[in-house]
Amino acid sequence: MPLSGEAIRLMNYIDDVAVTLRRVLATVPTLSAEERLRIAEHLQHSRPNAEDVQAALAGK
Secondary structure, three states, X not given: OOOOHHHHHHHHHHHHHHHHHXXXXXXXXXXXXXXXXXXXXXXXXXOOOHHXXXXXXXXX
């Protein structure tokens, strides 16, 4: 069954997020330990996150 335009659009959004995360990973070595900790905490508390989306897709 072919994908709908909406499903393709969502897959493109996911690809955009992956590109952003690669940029974040490329920058991590330039950060101080304090900056890394603050960004890690920010990422941990951001909502929705990848786990929330995965759960919604799995119907949980």
